[in-house]
Amino acid sequence: MQPTAVPSNDGSDIALLPGQVSGVFTTARPTFGAAVDDFLNRRPVYEQPLEFPHNIHVGKEIACEVCHEGVDKGPKAGIPGLRTCMICHEAIATDRPRIQQITAMRDKGLDLAWQRVYGFSNDDHVRFNHAPHIRNKVECATCHGNVGEQTIAQRNVEHTMGFCVNCHNERKASIDCLTCHF
Amino acid sequence: MTQPSGSKINDDLLRPLFHTSWRFFLLVAVFGGIVALGLSTWMWQARNGYGITGIKWPVYWGFYITSFVFWIGISHAGTLISAILRLVNAGWRRPVTRCAEAITGFALMIGATFPIIHLGRPWLAFWLAPYPSDRLIWPNFRSPLVWDFFAINTYLTGSLLFLFLPIIPDFAVVRDKSTGLRRKIYGALAMGWRGTPKQWHRLETAMQIMAVAIIPVAVSVHTIVSFDFSMAPVPTWNTTIFGPYFVAGAIFSGIAGLLIAMALLRKFLRLEEYLLPLHFDNLGKLLLVMALLWGYFVFNERLVTYYGNEPAHMAVFWRTQSGTFAPLYWTMVTCNFVLPLILLGIRRFRTITGCVIASIGIVIGMWLERFLIIVPALGHKYLPYSFGIYRPTPPEIIIASATFGAMCLLYVLFAKTVPIISMWELKAADHLPAKHPHSTAKEQRLGDSHA
Amino acid sequence: MARWGMAADLDRCNGCGACVVACHSENNISTVGDEQASRGRAKHWIRVERYWEGDFPDVRLKFRPVMCQQCDNAPCEPVCPTYASHHTEDGLNAQVYNRCIGTRYCANACPYNARFFDFFNPSWDKPLQLQLNPDVSLREVGVMEKCTFCVQRIRGAQLQARTEDRALRDGEIQPACVQGCAAKALVFGDLEDPESHVSRLARSPRGSKLLEDVGTQPAVTYLARATQV
Amino acid sequence: MRAVYGLYPNGDSAQQAVNRLRAAGLADREITVISAQPMEDCEFGEMDKASWMWWIACAGGLTGMSIAFGLSWVTAHSWPMNVGGLPTFAWWPNLIVIFELTMLGSILATVGTLIVSALLPRKGQTLYDPEVTDGQILVGVEDPAEGSIPGLQATLGAPPGARVKTI
Known part of the structure; x- marks a missing residue:
C-alpha cells in the first residue's frame, strides 16, 4: 500500500491548508522544504479574493458575530459568504466599485473563495470549539489580535499550546489533554 | 618471550597510524557500504512508515528492540571489565583495556540508535529529554523508557570519557611523532599533555574515580534495559529476576565480543607480542564463569515459571520450550551453555581459536536470547484471540545486520587513528612502586604466565 | 466528576459486528486493505472475539466484544515516556496523538491488546473521505490509537448539558458501538452514579471483568450466565 | 621562555637529578619533571596530593542529584499526570533518574577538574622536549634566576647518562 497525503476532514486532499501551522515535522509534509518552512513557522502569503476591510466594518460597530455567525453556536465561527455580505450591501454603499463587483458576482451565482487565516492543522489533533469560549466571555481579540484594525485579516497571534494553556490556567478551565486533543 | 618496552612499544603500536595499507581502504569501503545501506533503508522506513517492517499487532517489538538489548549488552564488555580490572589492579589488563572500552563506546552508540530507529515518529525522539517548552510537559519520569534515556546517556558519556582520558597521553605521543595537520589535530586532542608527575x-x-562511578552505572544500565520488559504485565516478562539476568547476560556477551575483537586485532595489526594467549585464557575463564552464571539464571527463570504454572506464563513457556520457537531456543542453549562449557571448560580447547569459536557462539546465542524473551511473550499474551506471530522483513534484517558493519567500521577507524593498546600503561609497568617484591615488573605488565 | 464505564452483556451479543462497523465510521479508523490486514495491520478499536466451547458436534459459539477497557490501573500509562497515554480526571484512559512518538510500549503492556499502531498514513479512496467525522482527528503514521469511549461524544454531550445548564442524563451519551448494537448488549454510562443503568449492571452477580487477576481494574463489565467463561 | 633541563635515560638518574636540585635549594614546584609514563617507583613530588579530586567528584554527584530531583519534582508538580494510579511524585522510579544524574554529575565533575587543573596548556608551563616520547625523562627548571644557569647545568649534568640542554 502506498501511503498518501492525509485528507483533511473537510474533504480536500491537502494536508495543510495555507496558513495553518503545525508543531512538528512529520512525513505528512509533502517535501522537505515544506517541513522546514513549517518548522520555522514560515507561512505562504495568502491571496484573498477581495481586500476585505475589517477596520471599516468594525469601525461601524458591527460585532464580529454578525458575520462570523457560527461563533457562539458551535465549533466553527465560519467565514461568511457573499450572501452574508449582501444582507447589508444590497442597500448600503452600493455606489462603491468593490460592492458593485461583489453584487455582480452574486448575480452570476459565484462566491468568494476566502483563505483561512487561523486554524489548526490535522496533526495538531486539536478539536477547537468556539462556542464555549464565547459563552465564557473570551474576547475575540484575545486569540485573533487586532483584526478589527486590519484590512485583510493577518495572523498575528500564534496559537501554540502554551498560549491556550496559560489562558485555561488563568481562567481555571480544564487543562485535561482530552479537553482539546481527541 | 621478551616483553617489548620503550620505543619498541611506540614503533609497534603507532604503525597502524602512520602506515596505511590497501586493506584499510578495503575494509572502510566494505563496512562503509554496509552502513550506508542500513542508513538508506532506515530513511526508506522513515519515509514510508513503519509498515515496511514485520512488526504487527500484537507483536509490536521485534528485531530492533532485540538488537537494542543486544548491543547495550555488548557494551558491557568494556567499561565494566576494564573498570573492574583497573580497580583490582590486575596487571594483565594493560593491553586489553582500551580495545574493551572502545567496544563499549561504539556498541552503546549503535545500541542507542535502535530505540530511535524503532520509533514510529523518530523525528520526535528529542521529546524524551526534559527541555524547556511552552507546553511545560516533560517526560514521564515513571516510564522505563525515560530511565533508559538517562541511563544510556550517562553510560555513553561516562564510557566515552573513560575511553578518552587514558588516550590523552597517547595523543601526545602521536603529536610528537607527526608533523603538519596531523600534529595540530593530535596536539589539540592531547590538550597540552606533557607528562608531569602532577x-x-x-x-x-581521575581514572580511579571514573572506574568507581562507571561500574554501578553499567550495572544500572542493563538493569534498566531489563526493566523495559519486567515493568509490563506481560507473561514471562513480569519477573524480578530480569535485572541480574540481563546484567549477567550483558557481561557474558560483552566478553565474547571483546574476545572476537581482540583476536581480529591481534591478527590484523600484528599484535602477537601484546595480546598473548594468556589474555585469551584469562578472559576465557571469565567467560566460562559467565556461561555458568547464565545457565544458573536460565534454570531459575524456567523453573520458577514452570512451578508457578500460571496458564498465560505456561503458554509462552511451552511455546519456546517445545513449540514454534523451540529450534531457536535449543540453539540458544547450545550456543550459550553447551559450547562454552566444552570449549572453555576443557583446558586443551581453551586456545585462542577455541575462545573465538565459543565467543561467536555466545554472540549468536545471546542475540537469540533477547529475541526469545521479546517475541514469544508478545505473541502469546493472555487472550487467545489476539495471539500472533512475527516474521522479520528484509528492511529489518538489513538494518539489524548493518549495525554489525557499523561496529566494524567504527572499530577500523578507531584502530587507524588511536593506538589500540594503551602505550603509556604498558610503559608504566616498568615503573611500578617496588613494594611488591613478589611480582616483577614484567609480570605486572603482562602477567607472564610462562614464568 | 464522572467515571465512565461500559457493560457488555455476552448473553445478548450475537456477534453481528455492527459495533465494529459503527466504531470504524465514527472514529475515522482507516481500513488498511486486504494485503496489510493479512499481515496483521488491521485496526479495530472494538473487536468481536469468537470462542468455541465444547467438542464437536456439541459446540457452542461464544462472542466477546473487546475494546479498550479504560483501566483504572492501566499498565499502558506509566510505561509511556511522553505522557501520551495517561488518565483523565473522569477515568478515561487518554491517548494523545500529538505526544505519541510511537514507542509502542503501551501496546506491549496492554494485556487486552486493545491498542493499535498506524503503520502507514491513512488514506481513503475518493469520495470516502467525505464521510470522515470532523469531530475526530485523523491519526497519521507512527502513532498509537485505541478506543476512546467516543470521547468526542462525551465532550459534546457535556458541552450541550452545560449550555442548557443541566446535569447529564443517564444514557444521553452513547458511544458509536453502543448506538450501533441492535441487541442492546452494550450499555454505557457513569459508574459513579449508583442509579445509572451501567452501574446497576456492573453490580450484577453475572458480571465479571476481563483478566481481572492482572489487576488492571477495568471499567468494562462483562455479563454472562454462570456457565459461561 | 628560558629553561635549563636534562634528559635522563632511566628513572634512577632522573631521581638523582631531582634530588640534587632539591639539595640545591629548589622547591618541588620549581622543578619540572616530564616522562612518557607515570613513574610510581620515583619520588618526584605530587604523590599524595590529589585526594581532593574525590571530594569534587562527590560535589558534582550532589549537584547532579539535586538537578535530577529538581527535574522530577518540577515535572511532577507542574503538570500532575495520573498514570496507572501511580503517585504523581513516585520515589522508586524517580530514584533511578536521580541515581543516573548523580553519577553523571560526578563523572563530569571529575573530568572537568582533570582538564582544568592538569591539562589545558598554561602560560609559563611550556617546557617540553619530544625526546620524552622515546623514553627519556626530562628534569629541568623553567625560568631560572639570573646567574644560576651554570650552576644548574652542573647539577643537572651530574647523574649518569645526562644530556643537559639550555634554551
Whole structure:
C-alpha cells in the first residue's frame, strides 16, 4: 500500500491548508522544504479574493458575530459568504466599485473563495470549539489580535499550546489533554 | 618471550597510524557500504512508515528492540571489565583495556540508535529529554523508557570519557611523532599533555574515580534495559529476576565480543607480542564463569515459571520450550551453555581459536536470547484471540545486520587513528612502586604466565 | 466528576459486528486493505472475539466484544515516556496523538491488546473521505490509537448539558458501538452514579471483568450466565 | 621562555637529578619533571596530593542529584499526570533518574577538574622536549634566576647518562 497525503476532514486532499501551522515535522509534509518552512513557522502569503476591510466594518460597530455567525453556536465561527455580505450591501454603499463587483458576482451565482487565516492543522489533533469560549466571555481579540484594525485579516497571534494553556490556567478551565486533543 | 618496552612499544603500536595499507581502504569501503545501506533503508522506513517492517499487532517489538538489548549488552564488555580490572589492579589488563572500552563506546552508540530507529515518529525522539517548552510537559519520569534515556546517556558519556582520558597521553605521543595537520589535530586532542608527575597523578586519580562511578552505572544500565520488559504485565516478562539476568547476560556477551575483537586485532595489526594467549585464557575463564552464571539464571527463570504454572506464563513457556520457537531456543542453549562449557571448560580447547569459536557462539546465542524473551511473550499474551506471530522483513534484517558493519567500521577507524593498546600503561609497568617484591615488573605488565 | 464505564452483556451479543462497523465510521479508523490486514495491520478499536466451547458436534459459539477497557490501573500509562497515554480526571484512559512518538510500549503492556499502531498514513479512496467525522482527528503514521469511549461524544454531550445548564442524563451519551448494537448488549454510562443503568449492571452477580487477576481494574463489565467463561 | 633541563635515560638518574636540585635549594614546584609514563617507583613530588579530586567528584554527584530531583519534582508538580494510579511524585522510579544524574554529575565533575587543573596548556608551563616520547625523562627548571644557569647545568649534568640542554 502506498501511503498518501492525509485528507483533511473537510474533504480536500491537502494536508495543510495555507496558513495553518503545525508543531512538528512529520512525513505528512509533502517535501522537505515544506517541513522546514513549517518548522520555522514560515507561512505562504495568502491571496484573498477581495481586500476585505475589517477596520471599516468594525469601525461601524458591527460585532464580529454578525458575520462570523457560527461563533457562539458551535465549533466553527465560519467565514461568511457573499450572501452574508449582501444582507447589508444590497442597500448600503452600493455606489462603491468593490460592492458593485461583489453584487455582480452574486448575480452570476459565484462566491468568494476566502483563505483561512487561523486554524489548526490535522496533526495538531486539536478539536477547537468556539462556542464555549464565547459563552465564557473570551474576547475575540484575545486569540485573533487586532483584526478589527486590519484590512485583510493577518495572523498575528500564534496559537501554540502554551498560549491556550496559560489562558485555561488563568481562567481555571480544564487543562485535561482530552479537553482539546481527541 | 621478551616483553617489548620503550620505543619498541611506540614503533609497534603507532604503525597502524602512520602506515596505511590497501586493506584499510578495503575494509572502510566494505563496512562503509554496509552502513550506508542500513542508513538508506532506515530513511526508506522513515519515509514510508513503519509498515515496511514485520512488526504487527500484537507483536509490536521485534528485531530492533532485540538488537537494542543486544548491543547495550555488548557494551558491557568494556567499561565494566576494564573498570573492574583497573580497580583490582590486575596487571594483565594493560593491553586489553582500551580495545574493551572502545567496544563499549561504539556498541552503546549503535545500541542507542535502535530505540530511535524503532520509533514510529523518530523525528520526535528529542521529546524524551526534559527541555524547556511552552507546553511545560516533560517526560514521564515513571516510564522505563525515560530511565533508559538517562541511563544510556550517562553510560555513553561516562564510557566515552573513560575511553578518552587514558588516550590523552597517547595523543601526545602521536603529536610528537607527526608533523603538519596531523600534529595540530593530535596536539589539540592531547590538550597540552606533557607528562608531569602532577598530570600523571591527576589522570590516574581521575581514572580511579571514573572506574568507581562507571561500574554501578553499567550495572544500572542493563538493569534498566531489563526493566523495559519486567515493568509490563506481560507473561514471562513480569519477573524480578530480569535485572541480574540481563546484567549477567550483558557481561557474558560483552566478553565474547571483546574476545572476537581482540583476536581480529591481534591478527590484523600484528599484535602477537601484546595480546598473548594468556589474555585469551584469562578472559576465557571469565567467560566460562559467565556461561555458568547464565545457565544458573536460565534454570531459575524456567523453573520458577514452570512451578508457578500460571496458564498465560505456561503458554509462552511451552511455546519456546517445545513449540514454534523451540529450534531457536535449543540453539540458544547450545550456543550459550553447551559450547562454552566444552570449549572453555576443557583446558586443551581453551586456545585462542577455541575462545573465538565459543565467543561467536555466545554472540549468536545471546542475540537469540533477547529475541526469545521479546517475541514469544508478545505473541502469546493472555487472550487467545489476539495471539500472533512475527516474521522479520528484509528492511529489518538489513538494518539489524548493518549495525554489525557499523561496529566494524567504527572499530577500523578507531584502530587507524588511536593506538589500540594503551602505550603509556604498558610503559608504566616498568615503573611500578617496588613494594611488591613478589611480582616483577614484567609480570605486572603482562602477567607472564610462562614464568 | 464522572467515571465512565461500559457493560457488555455476552448473553445478548450475537456477534453481528455492527459495533465494529459503527466504531470504524465514527472514529475515522482507516481500513488498511486486504494485503496489510493479512499481515496483521488491521485496526479495530472494538473487536468481536469468537470462542468455541465444547467438542464437536456439541459446540457452542461464544462472542466477546473487546475494546479498550479504560483501566483504572492501566499498565499502558506509566510505561509511556511522553505522557501520551495517561488518565483523565473522569477515568478515561487518554491517548494523545500529538505526544505519541510511537514507542509502542503501551501496546506491549496492554494485556487486552486493545491498542493499535498506524503503520502507514491513512488514506481513503475518493469520495470516502467525505464521510470522515470532523469531530475526530485523523491519526497519521507512527502513532498509537485505541478506543476512546467516543470521547468526542462525551465532550459534546457535556458541552450541550452545560449550555442548557443541566446535569447529564443517564444514557444521553452513547458511544458509536453502543448506538450501533441492535441487541442492546452494550450499555454505557457513569459508574459513579449508583442509579445509572451501567452501574446497576456492573453490580450484577453475572458480571465479571476481563483478566481481572492482572489487576488492571477495568471499567468494562462483562455479563454472562454462570456457565459461561 | 628560558629553561635549563636534562634528559635522563632511566628513572634512577632522573631521581638523582631531582634530588640534587632539591639539595640545591629548589622547591618541588620549581622543578619540572616530564616522562612518557607515570613513574610510581620515583619520588618526584605530587604523590599524595590529589585526594581532593574525590571530594569534587562527590560535589558534582550532589549537584547532579539535586538537578535530577529538581527535574522530577518540577515535572511532577507542574503538570500532575495520573498514570496507572501511580503517585504523581513516585520515589522508586524517580530514584533511578536521580541515581543516573548523580553519577553523571560526578563523572563530569571529575573530568572537568582533570582538564582544568592538569591539562589545558598554561602560560609559563611550556617546557617540553619530544625526546620524552622515546623514553627519556626530562628534569629541568623553567625560568631560572639570573646567574644560576651554570650552576644548574652542573647539577643537572651530574647523574649518569645526562644530556643537559639550555634554551
